[in-house]
Amino acid sequence: MPKKVIIFISLLLLFVAQPAQLQDDPAAEPLLTVMQIMTAIITPMTATIWGAYELQTDAEWLEIENAALTVIAAGNLLTSGGASDAEQAAASEADWQTYNNQMIAAARAVITAVGQKDEEALFAAGNDALYPPCESCHQQYQQQ
Ligand code: HEC
DSSP: OOOHHHHHHHHHHHHHHOOOHHTTGGGGGGOSOOHIIIIIIIHHHHHHHHTOOOOOOOHHHHHHHHHHHHHHHHHHTOOOOOOSSHHHHTTTTTHHHHHHHHHHHHHHHHHHHTTTHHHHHHHHHHIIHHHHHHHHHHHHHHOO
């Protein structure tokens, strides 16, 4: 076999053997910073949940449920931290995951309260369960 053909085949095999690098999928990496997740998702959604008062129509309850689902989606993103290496390093710590899981569990409690249309349970989930993990995580991880 001519040398050029061998080199060509070798190169071909090299590329075939590394499909992951060739088809690098940017969407598989965290795309948002923690700050963007906080200000664009967490802040407006928790404002909706904490602002709930004398809910009457199904649409009003549904809005709370959707806000809680969106907090869970944000928690899902925060599992891998944010776009920077430092944020991913923070997310590799057990405490980070604990606070994030507490926030997700609180959002689930909100959804349960919505399912029962129980405003007292909704307040309890919002104040006693949803708020504390925000504080804990900020105390430990937010740069002053
Ligand atoms: C798992 C950790 C974690 C949890 C849980 C968390 N945050 Fe954050 N949050 C952060 C970090 C880290 C920052 C700082 C980001 C930065 O400085 O780049 C931040 C920043 C913020 C900011 C921006 C503050 C500023 O300086 O402008 C707001 C608002 C915020 N968080 C709201 C919330 C609320 C509300 C909750 C709870 C429902 C919450 N966060 C839960 C980690 C968390």
